[in-house]
Amino acid sequence: MDKAEIRKRGLEAGADVVGFAAIEDYHSKKAPDPKTLLPGVRSIVVLGYREVHGSLESPNKRMSMMSRMGTMDLSKSSVYRLAKLIEDRCKVNAVPVLASYPLDMGLPVMGLAGDLSLRHAAIAAGLGVFGRHNLVIHPRFGTRIVFTAILTELPLESDPPVKDELCDNCMLCVENCPARALDTEGKTEQMKCLRVSQPYGIGGLIGFIRKLMKAKPEEQKAMLVSPEFMHLYQASFIGFQYNCFECMTCCPAGLER
Numbered sequence: 001m002d003k004a005e006i007r008k009r010g011l012e013a014g015a016d017v018v019g020f021a022a023i024e025d026y027h028s029k030k031a032p033d034p035k036t037l038l039p040g041v042r043s044i045v046v047l048g049y050r051e052v053h054g055s056l057e058s059p060n061k062r063m064s065m066m067s068r069m070g071t072m073d074l075s076k077s078s079v080y081r082l083a084k085l086i087e088d089r090c091k092v093n094a095v096p097v098l099a100s101y102p103l104d105m106g107l108p109v110m111g112l113a114g115d116l117s118l119r120h121a122a123i124a125a126g127l128g129v130f131g132r133h134n135l136v137i138h139p140r141f142g143t144r145i146v147f148t149a150i151l152t153e154l155p156l157e158s159d160p161p162v163k164d165e166l167c168d169n170c171m172l173c174v175e176n177c178p179a180r181a182l183d184t185e186g187k188t189e190q191m192k193c194l195r196v197s198q199p200y201g202i203g204g205l206i207g208f209i210r211k212l213m214k215a216k217p218e219e220q221k222a223m224l225v226s227p228e229f230m231h232l233y234q235a236s237f238i239g240f241q242y243n244c245f246e247c248m249t250c251c252p253a254g255l256e257r
């Protein structure tokens, strides 16, 4: 299979864009050496999936999250199909990397760095450039895009990098971030972002358990039927349950509609 056929099959499987990066062109300071994921790795196939505009822009953030769940399901099945096709047809090993996993929950990263940095992989694969919000802007789908990838033993050349400066520092992302997590250029203040974007994530859960442990038996009963606990329960089976998509939604850069 050459790049053209892999791209065609990726698009047929549900991706909106497919790019390629030779492993030498992938650089991430925080993520581990990709050879620790696939010892014979020579290239990365990156698949991008645009978000659904109506859901992303909906005032009801459950609609945005529901759409993300759909995007994640589509991306999961398509990246697996393509990885197996590459293995079957090219007789090489391939490792699919999903949108939000794998990431090490142990020290030192504690869930804050992926085993493969999909943004750095997407940029190396010619699918976009970093914007002021520290997200990747695609020349057609703007910031409204999420990524998966496949590490492969195939020697594939990188696609040409995006040369345009798609971000013009309009500062809409900085001004619209309800967590003020983007005030410092080149850095997302992760804890600030997390508190607002995932109120029922691990921080919320720890806070709830602490309160529960200190509460009297009667208060504990009430806490276990409270809306806060119901939200935590729902998040426990949804996975990463985002309640904020502001930096993706407000960014006009590169967006063609």
Ligand code: B12
Pocket: 028, 029, 030, 031, 098, 099, 100, 101, 103, 111, 112, 113, 114, 115, 116, 117, 118, 119, 130, 131, 132, 133, 134, 135, 136, 137, 143, 144, 145, 146, 147, 148, 186, 187, 188, 189, 190, 191, 193, 194, 197, 242, 243, 244, 245, 247, 248
């Ligand atoms: C952990 C994680 C988070 C954490 C930490 C984010 C972070 N700062 O890295 C939290 C929970 C805060 C988070 C938030 C969000 N995330 Co997130 N997240 C991830 C995950 C799983 C790992 C990221 C990682 O490895 N970070 C550590 C490394 C890469 O960071 P780093 O090397 O220090 O690089 C940072 C800076 O140094 C800077 N940077 C590095 N080089 C350069 C170069 C230039 C020129 C510039 C300007 C900046 C810059 O950018 C990085 C961001 O801080 C990835 C999936 C994956 N496997 O990659 C998704 C991912 C990055 N998240 C994504 C999204 C969409 C979000 C949110 C919008 C939440 C949502 N509603 O979906 C917010 C956006 C926050 C923001 N504006 O930064 C998408 C981004 C898609 C895109 N178009 O870029 C990804 C790629 C998931 C996916 N499969 O598509 N996320």
